[in-house]
Amino acid sequence: MNASTESQQHLLTELQTRGLRLTHPDQRHVSRRGGAGPSDHQAVTINGTTLMVPIYSESAWESPFAVASLEQGEQIIRQQDGQQITLADVTFASSPGIYSGVTADGIPYSQIATLHSRDVLATTVLQTCIRYESRRKACKFCSIGQSLQAGRTIAHKTPQQLAEVAKAAVELDGVKHMVMTTGTPATADRGASVLCDSARAIKAAVDLPIQGQCEPPDDPAWYQRMKDAGIDSLGMHLEVVTPELRQRIMPGKAEINLTQYMQAFKDAVAVFGRGQVSTYILAGLGDSANAILDISYRLIEIGVYPFVVPFVPIRGTPMEDHTPPSAEFMESILKPLGQRLYQSNLLAADIKAGCGRCGACSTLSGYEQALLQPATVAAQPLLFSGTCS
Ligand code: SF4
Numbered sequence: 001m002n003a004s005t006e007s008q009q010h011l012l013t014e015l016q017t018r019g020l021r022l023t024h025p026d027q028r029h030v031s032r033r034g035g036a037g038p039s040d041h042q043a044v045t046i047n048g049t050t051l052m053v054p055i056y057s058e059s060a061w062e063s064p065f066a067v068a069s070l071e072q073g074e075q076i077i078r079q080q081d082g083q084q085i086t087l088a089d090v091t092f093a094s095s096p097g098i099y100s101g102v103t104a105d106g107i108p109y110s111q112i113a114t115l116h117s118r119d120v121l122a123t124t125v126l127q128t129c130i131r132y133e134s135r136r137k138a139c140k141f142c143s144i145g146q147s148l149q150a151g152r153t154i155a156h157k158t159p160q161q162l163a164e165v166a167k168a169a170v171e172l173d174g175v176k177h178m179v180m181t182t183g184t185p186a187t188a189d190r191g192a193s194v195l196c197d198s199a200r201a202i203k204a205a206v207d208l209p210i211q212g213q214c215e216p217p218d219d220p221a222w223y224q225r226m227k228d229a230g231i232d233s234l235g236m237h238l239e240v241v242t243p244e245l246r247q248r249i250m251p252g253k254a255e256i257n258l259t260q261y262m263q264a265f266k267d268a269v270a271v272f273g274r275g276q277v278s279t280y281i282l283a284g285l286g287d288s289a290n291a292i293l294d295i296s297y298r299l300i301e302i303g304v305y306p307f308v309v310p311f312v313p314i315r316g317t318p319m320e321d322h323t324p325p326s327a328e329f330m331e332s333i334l335k336p337l338g339q340r341l342y343q344s345n346l347l348a349a350d351i352k353a354g355c356g357r358c359g360a361c362s363t364l365s366g367y368e369q370a371l372l373q374p375a376t377v378a379a380q381p382l383l384f385s386g387t388c389s
Contacts, residue, residue, distance in 0.1 A: 012049060019059050066078075098172055112165045117359075121179070125181070129144050130184050143317050163202045284312075303346070
């Protein structure tokens with residue numbers, strides 16, 4: 001990685017961990033607050049890279065980075081030694097065309113799905129979760145119920161509503177892929193069934209690659225059912241990788257242990273293919289860099305893309321005061337991980353749909369891309385020739 005790519009990567013990682021302060025009410029662009037996913041974040045584009053940056057979180061108010069509206073347009077600035085340093089141009093995502101639409105049954109499109117990053121449509125099919133309903137079992141970082149309580153979304157998006165919004169998002173906003181996550185229902189399929197119904201309806205309406213996200217279903221037959229329904233790639237999210245921490249931070253979800261997850265990953269890769277199964281790992285919740293790297297390397301061996309993102313707390317959750325990880329901590333994971341992904345030829349760019357392909361919640365894919373640039377390529381990537389068993 002050359003020096004300028006490295007310093008750009010560092011700036012992006014710092015922004016993602018520390019956040020960005022808006023200094024003027026007019027700078028408040030499109031936001032999506034509450035819910036699952038990057039809730040207190042905003043999509044920003046810096047030097048051609050779009051990423052999700054915390055703007056509405058508590059920690060963003062303390063950030064040394066701010067947006068200044070200057071003569072040359074909106075700029076990221078930092079105060080240093082009493083001086084204002086201008087760091088980069090920044091542009092914000094404009095309001096998506098779908099946000100003014102309403103479904104045939106009268107629900108605003110914005111309550112059915114939201115636009116993430118530049119070209120991703122994202123929805124939470126079931127906005128309720130058996131884990132979240134019990135204070136004892138809820139994941140302490142999760143805010144899935146907040147946007148429901150605030151009336152910004154509905155509890156269950158029907159297949160017809162999702163199909164209608166997905167079609168409109170392709171036509172009006174040029175979305176390229178879709179993320180469908182779900183709260184976990186009290187059934188053994190753990191959400192796979194509702195994802196199948198939704199995917200079938202969407203694929204009948206529009207040709208759009210879809211990533212499904214759910215906990216590992218009890219019966220591995222669901223992987224084939226999801227694929228047959230039109231789901232192109234699958235996310236099953238570990239979030240935390242150290243068993244004791246999993247018990248403490250997400251006691252309900254930790255009922256499915258790491259051994260069960262590893263088996264589920266193997267079963268899913270056998271159906272979806274190498275590189276089309278991924279997991280989200282939230283760095284900064286207490287796992288050591290070594291623990292995250294160790295499991296990530298094991299995941300890569302079985303063909304699973306470990307999407308490691310910095311944990312930034314969401315307001316209103318039990319972890320809202322948790323300190324986000326430092327950029328240095330993130331770099332100590334993302335740099336070697338990006339290198340290993342590149343060497344294993346397991347690349348974000350090859351994922352058909354979903355968070356790994358979007359990449360806006362982490363700077364991980366930037367480390368892969370830096371190695372793909374001809375000037376920095378020292379050797380051909382080691383082509384992975386194993387199977388996923
Ligand atoms: S990485 Fe996933 S959660 Fe983050 S912006 Fe992209 S689609 Fe949304």
